[in-house]
Amino acid sequence: MLVKQVPKDFDILTTAEPKQVKAAFSGRCIIVGRRFPVCHVTSLNTVVEVSSFSTNSGNIKRITYEPVVGTEGWSEDDFSRWDNSLRRDFTVNGIMYDPFKCIIYDYVGGLRDLRRCKIRTVIPALESFEEDSARILRAIRIAARLEFSFATSTANAIRQLKSSILTLNKTRLQLEVNTMMAYGSSERSVRLLWRYGVLEYLLPFQARYFSNTNLKRQARRSDILLKLLANLDKVTAPNRPCHGGLWVAILAFHLALVERPWSLTVGPTVALALSFGTGLEKAITQVQKLCDAVDKNGKHLWNDQFRSCVKEMDEVVILNDCQSFVDLCLNNVAQLHSAAATCKVMQELNISSPPSDWGVVSKPYFYKANHLFNRALTSNSDDFPDIVHDTYKGVLMNSSFSTNGGIEDLGNVFSHVVLSTLFPSVSSSL
Template sequence: MDGISIRRNSLLLSRLKSLLSLKRFRHSFVGTGAQDKSSVNRSKGSHLNPDSKLGKMDTSQRTQLDSRKLGLYSSMISEASWLVLKSLQARGFKAYLVGGCVRDLLLNRKPKDYDIITTANLKQVKKQFYRSYPSQIVGRRFPICIVHLKNTVIEVSSFETAVEGTIEKEKFLAAQKPPTCQKSDLVLWRDSMSRDFTVNSLFFNPFEHKIYDYANGLGDIKSLKLRTLIPAHISFTEDSARILRAVRIAARLCLSFSKEIESAISDLSFSVLSISQSRIMMELNYMLSYGAAQPSISLLQRVGLLEILLPFHAAYLTKQGRKYGENSTMLMKLLYNLDRLSSCEQPSDSGVWVGLFVFHMALVDKPQHPLVVFSLASLLYYGNWKAAVHFARLQIEVPISFEPELLEATAFISDRELAERVIQLAILIQESVHILTNADSLHEMMENFPGSACSGLVGFCTKKYEELHC
C-alpha cells in the first residue's frame, strides 16, 4: 500500500474512532436521552440569561450605548483581536468589532471568530501587518484582509469597500436614511445596512466603550427574533447563502424567523443550488460541528432545505418522524449526542458528522443486530477484538430499539458470526460513502474523504479478528 493510501486509511479510522469512541458510546451515543432542540441549546446557554444586563435595559430608542452597562467589557475580547484593533488605532484609523462576535459577547458566548471593520482601506491594512504577520486580501464581491496571528485568523474589512446593491435595495436604503445623522454615524449606518441580519449589525468600539445599533439588533437579541436589515426577498436574492446563514444562526441561538424570512425561504429555497459547493460545505460544517447539529437539521427539514441538501436523510426523517416523532429517530439522537460533545470553543472535525451520516445510511440500508453495531464501535475504541466483544455483549443487556436501523436482539450470535457481520457492516459503510459522495453539496468535501479510504475500516476489523486467532 502506498503512503497516500495509508494516510487516507488512518484519516478515516481516526474520524470513525472520534465518532464512536467509548467515552461517547458510554454516554448513550444512540441512547434514549435525546431532548428537543430548545433544551439542547438551553444547556449551552443559547437563550438570553434572565440576569443579563441586556435584558434589563431599554435599547429601542438609542443608537449608541455604553457597552459596560450591557455587560460587555474590552477584557472579553481575544488577544489577537486586540492586537489588530490597537495597531490600527495607533496608525490613526478607527476600528470596531462588528457582526456576530459582538452579538455572542453580549450573550456571554465565546465567538466562533472575530470580525473587524476599519476606516483604513484594505491595502493600508495589509501594509500594517504583512511584515509581522501573514496577511492577504481575498474576495471579489466582499473583499477582506485576512490577518494570521497567534494561531488565529482575524478578518478585517474596510468602510471604503462599498458593495453595489440592487435597484430595489438602493430605493429601500434611500427611504430609510436617517434625516439627521453625523457623517461618521452615516458611514456606520450605511455599513450596518449592508449586513445580513439585525443581530449581526452591531458595532463595538472597545476604546470608547460604545455599542452602535442602528437597526434595533439588541431588541431582536432580547426577543430572540431573526430579521433581515432589508426586505428578506431582496436580501436573499442578493446573496442566496444568507438563507443557510439564517438557518445556522436561528438554530444555534434558538431564534425564531420573522414572517418575511419564512416567506422568502419558501419562495427562494432552490436558489441555494446556485451557491458554490465550497460555500455550502462551509455552512453545513458550521451548522453541524459547533454544537447545534440537531436543531440545524430539524430546522432545515422544517423549511424544506434538507431535501435539497441531503435528500436521503430528509426522506428518512419525513417517514420515521410521522411514526415516532422526529426527535425519537436514531438520526436525531445521534446528532443530539454529537451536540453534547461539540461547541464553538471545541468544534468537532468535519469528518465526524460526515462519518455519522455515512454510518446511519448504512444502517438504514441494511438494519443490523445491536450487538454488531456495539461491537464495531467498541472495536474502534479498544483496538482489541476480545475486549470489544466483551464490552458489546454487556451493552445489549439493556434493550435498545430503533426502526428501521436495528433488528431485534433476540437470537444469539457466535463470535465467528459476529466477526463476519462486523466486517460486512464496514463494507456497507464504505458503500454508503459513495452514495453520499453523489450529493452535489458534499462532492467537494468528499474529495478529502474518499470512499477508497473506507477499505481501511474493513481491513482494520479483519486484522483485529485474525490477531485473536493466530
C-alpha cells in the same frame, strides 16, 4: 456574548482598505472574496476576519439617501456605521461594538431582536435573499446556534426562495453546511432544514429517510439520526469544531444502521473498532470482555438485552455482519460525496435540475470519513488499551480534538457519539 454564548469568532470592521490591512499585517494576512473582499489575519493560531467600511458600499447598489443634517456631536463615523449596518444580512449581525469606547451601536433593531430571540433580515426578506441566497443558509445556521425563531417575513421568504440556493458556488455551499454541522448545532440545524424544506437540497439522503419514516416537518420528537447529531453537538462547540469528516461518517453510519435489521452487537463493535483501530476481530473480543464490566458505581456498562445478545452471539456470523456493515458505511460515504448519486436522490424528492456537480461533502471530508471506516478493517498488532469506565461507556476521548482531524481522535469521538446514542437504551434507540 450578549446572549451569553461562546462566539465562533470575532469580526473586525475598520476604515482601512483591505490592501492597507494586508500591508499592516505583512505575511499574516490574505484577502479573500471578489464581490465582498475581506482580510483573514492570522494571530496566535487564530484567523480574525477584518472587513472595511468601504467593502459593502463599493460592491452593492447604493441606496439613495435624503440629505442628512447631523445633530450636535454627529460625525462622518456615525454615518459610516449607520450606512454599513443597513447593508448587513440580519439585524442581529448589524450590532457594532467599539472596544475602545465600550459603546454598542445598533441602528437596525438588532438588540430588540436579540431580546425577542428573532432572526430578521435588515432589508425586506425577499429582497435580501434574492441579493444573496447564501443568507438563507446563514439564517438557519444562526437560528440553530442561538435557538432563535424567524420573523414571519423571514420564514416565508426562506420557503419561497429555498430553491435559489442551487445557484450557490459549490465551495461556498460546502463551507456553509460544514459550519452548520461541525460547530455544535447540527441537530437543530437539520431540524430547521427539514422544517423549511431546505434539507432536500443539502442532504437529500437524510431528507429521504425523514420522508420514508413520516417525520413531520414540525416534529419535536427525536429519532436515531437526530439523537446521533445531538450527541455530536455535546462534544463540539463554536470554539471547538470537529473535522467535517466526522459528521459525514456519522451520517454514513446512520444510513447503514437503518438499511436493514442488524444484531444489537454490530453497531457497538464497529464503533470500538473505529475507536482503537485494532480490527473487528479484536473489537468483538473486547465487547465480550466488557459484557460484565461495571462502572465505578457498580452499574453495568451495557444493558441487559445487549449483554444477553453478546453472550449468545456467533462470532463468525457477527464478524461477517460487522464487515458487511463497514462496507455499507464506506459505500454510503461514497454516495454522500457523489454528485451523481446526490442529484439522483434530489430528483426523487422532486428537486428539478440540480447542478451536475452539486454536493455538500468535499473531498477532504470524504477522504477522512473513508479513512475512519477503514480503521475497522485494518488490524494492527496492538491490543486494546485499558478502558476507562465512565460516562463515555468505555471509550477514551481526547477532548482536544479539532478541525485538524487526527484519525485517532476522530475515531474516539465517533465511538463516543455512537455508544452514547445506543446506550443505555439500545432497544429503544434502534
